[in-house]
Amino acid sequence: MRVVIxxxxxxxxxxxxxxLQAYSHTVLAVVDNAPELxxxxxxxxxxxxxxxxxxxxxxxxxxxxxxxxxRRQRPGLPVLILSQYVERLYARELLADRAGAVGxxxxxxxxxxxxxxxxxxxxxxxxxxxxxxxxxxLLSKRNGLDGLSTRELEVLAEMxxxxxxxxxxxxxxxxxxxxxxxxxxxxxxxxxxxxxxANRRVQAVLTFLDQ
Amino acid sequence: MPIxxxxxxxxVLLRDAGVHLVLAAFGLALFCLLVPSIxxxxxxxxxxxxxxxxxxxxxxxxxxxRWVERFYGIExxxxxxxxxxxxxxxxxLAYQSRDPARWRDLAWLAYNSTLGLAxxxxxxxxxxxxxxxxxxxxxxxxxxxxAVARALLSPNRGWYLSERVNALSRxxxxxLDESASEIRRIERDLHDGAQAKLVSLGINLGLAEELLALxxxxxxxxxxxxxxxSGAALTELRELVRGIHPPVLADRGLVGAVQALALxxxxxxxxxxxxxxxxxxxxxxxxxxxVAELLTNVxxxxxxxxxxxxMELAGGRLxxxxxxxxxxxxxxxxxGGLRGVERRLSAFDGTLRVHxxxxxxxxxxxxxxxxxxxxxxARSSPTG
Numbered sequence: 203m204r205v206v207i208x209x210x211x212x213x214x215x216x217x218x219x220x221x222l223q224a225y226s227h228t229v230l231a232v233v234d235n236a237p238e239l240x241x242x243x244x245x246x247x248x249x250x251x252x253x254x255x256x257x258x259x260x261x262x263x264x265x266x267x268x269x270x271x272x273r274r275q276r277p278g279l280p281v282l283i284l285s286q287y288v289e290r291l292y293a294r295e296l297l298a299d300r301a302g303a304v305g306x307x308x309x310x311x312x313x314x315x316x317x318x319x320x321x322x323x324x325x326x327x328x329x330x331x332x333x334x335x336x337x338x339x340l341l342s343k344r345n346g347l348d349g350l351s352t353r354e355l356e357v358l359a360e361m362x363x364x365x366x367x368x369x370x371x372x373x374x375x376x377x378x379x380x381x382x383x384x385x386x387x388x389x390x391x392x393x394x395x396x397x398x399x400a401n402r403r404v405q406a407v408l409t410f411l412d413q
Numbered sequence: 414m415p416i417x418x419x420x421x422x423x424x425v426l427l428r429d430a431g432v433h434l435v436l437a438a439f440g441l442a443l444f445c446l447l448v449p450s451i452x453x454x455x456x457x458x459x460x461x462x463x464x465x466x467x468x469x470x471x472x473x474x475x476x477x478x479r480w481v482e483r484f485y486g487i488e489x490x491x492x493x494x495x496x497x498x499x500x501x502x503x504x505x506l507a508y509q510s511r512d513p514a515r516w517r518d519l520a521w522l523a524y525n526s527t528l529g530l531a532x533x534x535x536x537x538x539x540x541x542x543x544x545x546x547x548x549x550x551x552x553x554x555x556x557x558x559x560a561v562a563r564a565l566l567s568p569n570r571g572w573y574l575s576e577r578v579n580a581l582s583r584x585x586x587x588x589l590d591e592s593a594s595e596i597r598r599i600e601r602d603l604h605d606g607a608q609a610k611l612v613s614l615g616i617n618l619g620l621a622e623e624l625l626a627l628x629x630x631x632x633x634x635x636x637x638x639x640x641x642x643s644g645a646a647l648t649e650l651r652e653l654v655r656g657i658h659p660p661v662l663a664d665r666g667l668v669g670a671v672q673a674l675a676l677x678x679x680x681x682x683x684x685x686x687x688x689x690x691x692x693x694x695x696x697x698x699x700x701x702x703x704v705a706e707l708l709t710n711v712x713x714x715x716x717x718x719x720x721x722x723x724m725e726l727a728g729g730r731l732x733x734x735x736x737x738x739x740x741x742x743x744x745x746x747x748x749g750g751l752r753g754v755e756r757r758l759s760a761f762d763g764t765l766r767v768h769x770x771x772x773x774x775x776x777x778x779x780x781x782x783x784x785x786x787x788x789x790x791a792r793s794s795p796t797g
Contacts, residue, residue, distance in 0.1 A: 263665065286647075286651065289660075291676055313644060314640070
């Protein structure tokens with residue numbers, strides 16, 4: 203996988219580069235601000251961009267804004283946003299184009315290397331990976347999605363966190379077959395048009411995150 | 414106007430004039446006693462006399478203040494300095510002699526015992542005629558006395574300024590207390606939380622380093638534990654930062670941060686805002702935490718189906734209304750959360766009003782002045 207990284211902390215940028223190389227991915231460029239990120243994206247056309255939310259010179263939400271601009275140019279460009287904190291507000295903005303291929307994770311999650319790399323690959327493949335913190339605030343909402351059972355909501359939340367059926371089964375202590383059954387039922391209840399499974403999965407997650 | 418009503422009105426005017434005539438006569442007697450007492454105060458006999466006369470003057474003046482309040486429909490606070498913390502009559506008298514309000518009372522008494530008395534006599538006599546000869550037009554004689562009383566009995570500018578200083582001293586003391594206890598809380602949280610976790614992280618890593626060659630399995634367990642500890646420390650730091658200054662507030666300002674609050678609330682919250690610029694950072698922060706506290710209250714106590722936040726700038730004031738369709742009955746109890754919000758807003762000269770009848774709905778309106786700054790981007794340390 204060919205990756206561009208935008209991260210102003212040299213320490214973290216180095217760590218990410220080494221980590222990606224260890225999993226035999228290619229780091230095309232490491233930049234530390236938003237304008238250079240946009241330039242690198244159009245120059246290298248990477249398969250994935252890993253972007254820090256706060257970048258110089260204003261250190262606010264430049265990363266999010268840059269990514270939104272880049273995706274207007276190249277819809278569906280796979281992006282993983284890293285941040286010290288997550289806000290549903292930003293998750294909503296990132297997902298607004300409903301094109302998927304978005305990840306939004308706390309920087310802490312990099313420490314769990316295997317899960318982090320799995321998330322990267324999910325995003326590059328067009329999936330949606332939301333941080334556990336975003337997902338859990340959604341589950342605590344009183345007005346869940348109409349018609350979904352508690353178990354189905356749990357499965358949907360796990361899908362939003364970017365987990366595979368096998369991983370969901372293991373976490374909820376049910377079989378993979380049961381997971382697949384729940385997912386089919388979710389697709390039906392959310393009235394998602396029949397299409398390939400990966401796309402329906404993305405749409406289901408978007409509906410969940412959009413409530 | 415029917416004849417009977419007109420008669421009633423004239424009788425009321427006559428009664429008022431009569432009452433004030435008697436009061437003015439009493440005032441004249443008081444004035445005749447007071448002036449000599451002040452003169453002989455140097456030979457000490459004046460002191461016990463004044464100890465009786467001054468309260469009488471104050472009582473008379475207060476009576477007329479209430480009358481001026483009714484007459485003009487205004488509020489006329491008592492302008493006296495607070496009593497000295499001693500029972501010594503000489504000290505008390507010296508203290509009272511430095512109170513400008515007392516001297517203004519005396520000036521008013523001088524007027525009311527002379528010209529004022531004459532006006533009341535005139536008003537009373539004319540009032541008698543007006544009751545009998547109904548075609549006579551009413552004369553606004555009492556207006557003259559009311560105007561003089563209003564001018565002399567109302568607090569002077571110095572009194573209003575000192576009241577303001579008192580209010581500011583109180584709110585500043587409150588704000589200082591608040592920030593001191595906030596800093597203590599942060600120190601405690603860091604000490605017991607993230608700091609302790611980082612120490613244990615260091616120990617685990619050190620042990621793992623030692624064990625790497627001898628017992629790789631044990632070393633791996635320690636490393637896993639270390640990773641979990643670092644995650645927990647980061648979570649705590651994140652919570653702490655959110656409590657001090659939420660990053661989304663720094664990034665997006667008040668409107669964005671309140672939208673983020675609304676999304677995170679456990680019930681549907683709609684946000685309406687007509688603010689197109691960044692407000693001064695302290696105002697943003699105070700308003701944000703006030704809204705956060707109110708929404709928490711709604712979620713905890715109101716049993717509401719939904720809530721709404723409306724924010725607008727009008728005349729240099731930020732007005733925020735938080736309403737819900739819950740059970741109502743919210744109030745400013747002394748130890749309640751609303752009182753705390755009110756206290757914090759008062760440091761900004763802000764106000765909070767609650768309208769929450771039993772059965773709901775609840776409306777809380779906050780207003781705080783804010784000098785607008787130019788739109789600019791916030792600068793903070795690169796925390797990523």
